[in-house]
Amino acid sequence: MHKAVIIGTGPSGLTAAIYLARANLNPLVIEGPEPGGQLTTTTEVENFPGFPEGILGPELMANMRKQAERFGATFVTGWVNAVDLSKRPFTLQVEGKGEIKAETVILSTGASAKYLSIPGEKENVGRGVSTCATCDGFFFRNKKIIVVGGGDSAMEEANFLTRFASEVVLVNRRTELRASKIMQDRARANGKISWSLNRTPLEVLAGDRGVTGLKVRNNESGLEEVIEAEGVFIAIGHTPNTKFLGGQLETDETGYLLVKPGTTETNIPGVFACGDVQDNRYRQAISAAGTGCMAAIDCEKFLEAVEQAELVG
Structure with missing residues (x-):
């Protein structure tokens, strides 16, 4: 039996672990086979x-992990395959570790950026391929x-990147854009943005120093073209990592966990959510860390209230 179990690492989970460990609650942190969240795929964090x-992103995550361990947090590695949140203590099924019982659970499983699944893409993350304009635009x-995409996030990222880039080419596989009219109008009014519509990305091209361009298919002519560039930003959305929860917690229409405003409390008492799994707006390391702190404090207060109620009872 564990008083608090944190599922997922990254800035939110590790911050929650630091706070709970300093409160002598000895949290158990369950990390996946690729611990540390999206920052482990980032080179320089400025x-x-x-x-x-x-x-370096991996160094920042390693330091946060050491800090949590120093105060008494323990870590196990494995996928959480299923959870039962119908009653306390909660039950977690962890691959290779069996069943784990928890009085409280903090979910910090994050959201995974959607990729195009084309050659040259994943292997050049950090070498010119990015999914976060606010993180990497400065470089x-x-x-x-x-910028690849046709929704509001693509328009927003393209506009933001014009603060740094000499030119931003927006590539979309259709002629029509999914973005709202106001976002399209804003992007079209930006003189630094050029358009390469009705083109399907085929391959990210790179050399020794990183990305050199994007190979696309012109869907009208059927011919292949190369758009030269030193960076490719994928802006086709994120998927919150909530599938393993089996629909037991309330989410918005895109799958992000809903929390009570101003807190990290979900619709199930004793279950808290922090970081990108409940944040489809900011998605920054520092905001994730802040909600990790909030989740730990909410969790601690919940356990205190339960303890007091048991004493009175």
């Missing part, structure tokens, strides 16, 4: 406070870059 020279000053 917007996390306290690191004026920047820090593309005065460079020509490509």
